[in-house]
Amino acid sequence: MTGTGARIxxxxxxxxxxxxxxxxxxxxxxxxxxxxRMQARAPDPDILYFASPDAIKKMALGYExxxxxIYWMRAIQYYGRREEAERRPVRYKNLAAxxxxxxxxxxxxxDVYRAGSIxxxxxxxxxxxxxxxxxALLDKGIARHPAEWRLRLDKGFIYxxxxxxxxxxxxxxxxxxxxxxxPPWMAGLAAMALSRGGEIETAKMLWRQQLEQSERAxxxxxxxxxxxxxxxxxxxxxxxxxxxxxxEKAGRPxxxxxxxxxxxxxxxxxxxPSGVPYDYEPASGYVGLAPETKVRYLxxxxxxxASFRRKLEELYGSxxxxx
Numbered sequence: 001m002t003g004t005g006a007r008i009x010x011x012x013x014x015x016x017x018x019x020x021x022x023x024x025x026x027x028x029x030x031x032x033x034x035x036x037r038m039q040a041r042a043p044d045p046d047i048l049y050f051a052s053p054d055a056i057k058k059m060a061l062g063y064e065x066x067x068x069x070i071y072w073m074r075a076i077q078y079y080g081r082r083e084e085a086e087r088r089p090v091r092y093k094n095l096a097a098x099x100x101x102x103x104x105x106x107x108x109x110x111d112v113y114r115a116g117s118i119x120x121x122x123x124x125x126x127x128x129x130x131x132x133x134x135x136a137l138l139d140k141g142i143a144r145h146p147a148e149w150r151l152r153l154d155k156g157f158i159y160x161x162x163x164x165x166x167x168x169x170x171x172x173x174x175x176x177x178x179x180x181x182x183p184p185w186m187a188g189l190a191a192m193a194l195s196r197g198g199e200i201e202t203a204k205m206l207w208r209q210q211l212e213q214s215e216r217a218x219x220x221x222x223x224x225x226x227x228x229x230x231x232x233x234x235x236x237x238x239x240x241x242x243x244x245x246x247x248e249k250a251g252r253p254x255x256x257x258x259x260x261x262x263x264x265x266x267x268x269x270x271x272x273p274s275g276v277p278y279d280y281e282p283a284s285g286y287v288g289l290a291p292e293t294k295v296r297y298l299x300x301x302x303x304x305x306a307s308f309r310r311k312l313e314e315l316y317g318s319x320x321x322x323x
Contacts, residue, residue, distance in 0.1 A: 064105045064106060065106050069106075071101050072112060075099055075112075078095060079092065079119045092119075092127065095119060102116075103140055103141065107144045108144070110150070110151075112137075112141075116134075117135075117154055118134070121158050121161075131163050135159070138155040139155070147179055147180070152173065156171075156172035156190075160193055165197070166198075167197030170192075170197055173186055173193060174194070176190075188226075190206060191204075195226075196301040198303055198304060203226075203230075207223040207226045207227050208227065211223040225296045225298050228272075228273040228295050228296070229300055231273055233300040233304070233305070235270050237305060239270070239280075241309065241313075242265040242316075249263065253282050253285050254282065256282070272290075272293050274295050276293045276294070
């Protein structure tokens with residue numbers, strides 16, 4: 001009897017289960033039809049009727065994960081349907097709100113922060129053109145997942161590529177590089193961005209750290225090249241500065257770099273990090289690496305050149321200054 005009763009109960013359960021599944025499958029189409037009708041009557045066809053993440057979370061009644069999946073799919077469709085986006089007054093006006101709702105319903109969906117931030121940051125017409133909103137979304141993810149280095153990698157990318165804010169990009173990558181699971185190349189990425197943003201001393205410190213501590217030969221070589229390139233750039237800018245000072249004093253450019261030593265501008269003629277003297281052309285004033293140099297020169301950001309020149313002017317503003 002017990003077995004028969006169980007079978008009967010199970011048999012009675014199937015119609016109810018089928019009904020529940022059918023109702024669940026009917027929800028998205030019904031929701032789409034309701035939204036289409038509401039939008040047809042609304043002056044703005046892109047209006048979002050439920051924009052409060054907290055309100056939607058309260059309405060979820062324990063099904064936050066399921067609702068998060070639905071909103072994530074809707075956000076992807078909202079972003080991916082380009083022909084639909086063309087008809088909206090603002091292509092992706094509600095994208096940030098949808099991603100905010102999704103990440104509130106399920107704050108552990110890393111794809112929402114990572115892919116969603118790219119959707120937001122990409123410029124129009126590819127994306128929403130809202131890199132600041134992308135950073136805000138990633139910050140939300142970082143607050144929830146402070147040990148996830150990939151979120152800081154993405155944040156640095158948004159700052160670097162879309163906002164052209166190299167200092168904040170470098171700081172995001174530097175913060176990420178300090179996490180236990182972060183790859184060793186992330187510190188080099190931070191150094192590159194910080195140097196481009198004017199934080200050259202911090203960048204040099206990171207490259208020296210990589211050169212001394214990294215176990216990978218390619219990372220050490222990259223750090224060595226960056227340090228050598230920075231040294232070369234600073235030396236060339238210094239030489240150019242003192243060549244100008246010499247010309248102001250003597251009325252002509254120096255015939256050779258040794259003239260700068262004799263005039264008191266330099267203590268000695270510098271050589272590049274590989275020990276090769278620099279090339280100098282008196283007629284044009286050009287000074288640069290010699291063809292036989294062993295330095296692999298990596299371009300140093302022009303932003304640093306201006307700040308370095310200001311330091312030289314502060315230190316050696318008069319022609320009688322000594323280097």
